[in-house]
Amino acid sequence: MSNQPRILVHDASEFHLTNGLVSYVIRANEQGKLLHLYYGAAVTDRDDFGYLVELQRRSTACCPVTGNLSYSLEHLRQECPEYGASDYRMPAVSIAQPNGSRLTNLTYAGYRIIDGKPALHGLPSSYVDDAADAATLEIDLVDTLINVTVTLTYTVFANLPVIARSSSIHNNGTAAVDIERVMSLSLDLPDDNYVTTQLTGSWARERSIVRHPLHPGIQQIGSLRGSASGHVHNPAVALARPNATESAGEVIGAALVYSGNFEAHVEVDAFAVSRLQMGIADFGFTWHLEPGEEFQAPEAVFAYTTEGYNGLSHAFHDLVRHHVVRGPWRDKERPVLINNWEATYFNFNEDKLVSIAAKAKDAGVELFVLDDGWFGERSGDTAGLGDWTPNKQRLPEGMGGLARRINDMGMLFGLWFEPEMVNMDSDLYRAHPDWVLHTPDRPMSHGRNQYVLNFANPDVVDNIFGQMHAVLSSANISYIKWDMNRYITEAYDVTRDERHQGEVFHRYILGMYELNQRLLEAFPDLIIEGCASGGGRFDLGMLCYSPQIWASDDTDAVERMSIQYGTSLFYPLASIGAHVSIVPNHQTNRLTTLNTRTNVAMFGTFGYELDLGTLTDEEFEQVKHDVAFFKQYRETIHTGDFYRLVSPFEIDPRRNGKTAWMVVSQDKRTAIVGDYAMLEHPMSPFSRLHLEGLDPQLEYQVEVIGGASTINGGIFHGDELMRVGMIDSDASTGSSSGEVDDANNLGDPHDFDSRLFVLTAR
Structure with a gap:
């Protein structure tokens, strides 16, 4: 079979997506319901896969077709299941209608095949450079009573066992409706003989591998933290046969291209069907949809392999490297960097920074990054966030003066921002206290002495973009570290009425994505390294803007072995920010050799979090050797399997x-x-x-x-x-x-x- 993507259509109602590596078969039945027939290793096409639709009369089943006691949606594997018309499992879509009903009847209304892969409006998604590298199927399902269309979009890629899927909802009717649930992925598997793998942890111990066999009922992970997918659960899961190992066995993996509140769950029913669903968390979510409006859900991508967990990783790593990360740094070697944070914290001036950079330059380091403390009245964590202008006491010549001194050494220069946050002790907050996310007449929680700006408000995004644009235009800045250290509390959008308060979390994420996009359009050669108190927003959504993400604030080499091992299940080494830091380690107080710290950090985007001038002569010579070694082999490390x-x-x-x-x-x-x-x-x-x-x-x-x-x-x-x-x-x-x-x-x-x-x- 060819590995080129193909969408084969049988009688305008059955569809076989394949590329010689995987097959995905779906079919609209006589009642117009879109059924799932097969997903797995590629199979030879046939004119009719209808034999895979299994019907059986079962006691207690409710049957929507009069006189047919064998036809119940509870027993059928579906592509867009609905609750309430004989299926009692979790639905993919729930829409509240003017009369209070949430019952929908979505039936097949047509399809389109598109060469390549269309972008999603307002959302990051996977892509292709050449239309020949993907084929896309769009299927419309219509509820004729309320005149709402749900469009399911599927893309199959060339040479990858990966399929992308998303959902959109369009209100063609005359009355407003409220979307209360919309899953990006709903996949009904024929049995429950799987072991689930999830990436679970917390700050400083992100993405630990946790495995457990499926059991009857719902097993779920997710995030309700608002501003991030979170440290606790990563928006990616794998389902593997019990005998699967790193090198062999069937594994299915799925990940959400999204950075906000999410849920991913597997529901095992009484008949051993496993329903995997993934999308925006429905708790706290309602999207008010007026006539003529459309809602686009995030994309999910999923892969199938018979080559174990490593095979799954290779599929996702190739997807990320070629179809998620974009821009000039997708294919360029990333610079070896040094970050001043653990060397100085807030205690620095321009000369001290230049001395750290000069020593790093002697070791072969290519990029100097100035972390927190360069702006506003920032001498600690209680002030300055939101005022993105250089602090002239620390940087008398502004950002341009420091950047020139760094550039004159032959090094690139980078800068830390936390653009989504504000301190009360800031000019921005004093001018616009209403720009903070807060619920009227309720007390506000704080985290790290900071508050979350309302990125659902376009005026806020415009302001922060203007401030960042001014700084980035004032000097030759090649890189920014985009940090986010605070989850959302008291979520309420004071710019919108009560009908739209269920939209605040998603609108916040859309605003954050918009700011990333605007910055990259203005500065296309900029590297944005994502960070959210370390790895709190390590997901495919951010990788559409950030070719690399800081894996964890925990830089201890021993802890990093677990963190980087787990992260690698879905994310390639070129995306994993990994640095050599000071000992005793600032998170664990552990002592490890420079050799081990380096040997762990090598398997990522390599750099240092220390003042190389404090090392012994012997240690500094080792650093010079290590940097040269990494440069020699970084292409292998970042593009290899x-x-x-x-x-x-x-x-x-x-x-x-x-x-x-x-x-x-x-x-x-x-x-x-x-x-x-x-x-x-x-x-x-x-x-x-x-x-x-x-x-x-x-x-x-x-x-x-x-x-x-x-x-x-x-x-x-x-x-x-x-x-x-x-x-x-x-x-x-x-x-x-x-x-x-x-x-x-x-x-x-x-x-x-x-x-x-x-x-x-x-």
């Missing part, structure tokens, strides 16, 4: 709690393996790493970086390294016997040790 080998979430204490992963270049001629030990244990057994993704026929020479190994310099075939495995129980992981033997003791083992293996095809 990433494989998780040993999970930090499944620790075997006999093997020192190891973690391991690797990345393989697209031509399979270069690979880099990260090998990490947690806590040393005596008398540990021998162990081997079974590598993945290599060319079995090629010979690879192995070089060890930042450690020692008996196989250093050895030459091995790819099949040998994958099937026999690579010895990793020597050197930095300790002597297996516990004896000290000068001939075999290649290095003194210690806790939190690590090394890299570089494999080069001969």
